[in-house]
Amino acid sequence: GYRNTIIYTVLGTFVNLLFTLPAAYVLSRKEFKARNFLMFVFVFTMFFNGGLIPTYLLMKELHLTNTMWVFILPFSVNVFNLIITRTFFETSLPKELFEAAQLDGCTHFQFFGRVVLPLSKAIVSVIGLYYLVGHWNDFFTGLIYIRDYSLQPLQIVLRDILISNQVFAEGAGAGGAAGGYAQRYADQIKYGVIIVSTLPILIVYPFIQKYFEKGVMIGSIKG
Secondary structure (H helix, E strand, O other): OHHHHHHHHHHHHHHHHHHHHHHHHHHHOOOOOOHHHHHHHHHHHHHOOOOHHHHHHHHHHOOOOOOHHHHOOOOOOOHHHHHHHHHHHHHHOOHHHHHHHHHOOOOHHHHHHHHHHHHOHHHHHHHHHHHHHHHHOOOHHHHHHOOOHHHOOHHHHHHHHHHHHHHHHOOOOOOHHHHHHHHHHHHHHHHHHHHHHHHHHHHHHHHHHHHHHHHHHOOOOOO
8 A cells, every 4th residue: 555655646746747837837828828718627627527427437438447547647637736836937937037038049848947947946846745645645536446455545555454443443353352452452553554644744744844934935025
């Protein structure tokens, strides 16, 4: 479960950023005529969707069920994160930057890679952490779309541990000794599960905390 979740989290976060950041940049460019229509299409999906059964049938037709890709490809862009990133690009990057770069022969692709991304470390780190935590805590996807236990994420494995522990704690285990053991150590097992599931995020957070602090100051009055 740990191995699967690490793979899903790292690869999924990479794919999320790969799609979200360029899309947000394009939608932030006022010279892009179709940006309002495309933004409406994105926002529309925040309020209306096909529901669980049509979504499951779609994943099945795309042959994504019972594969690792169902954790990564169908949810490549979170619209809320897209809006946040687009707003950051619009308000924090002066249009004069692109005009100056354009005079030197810089294209949009070069400007995005060499200017926008280096100046957007704060928003990239924040959005990256949002995606990372979302993948790490993803429970519903494995519950609905995965039947092969070897592909289940950590959250499903931990759920099974807690359910088994609860059964033993209530005296329904395979013998009195097992039930007694679980009754004595039920709380310790739960606390251990909590530490196991949160430790990686606790380790990652201090390295990007400074970008959160910087993000709070974006747009504030300096003086």
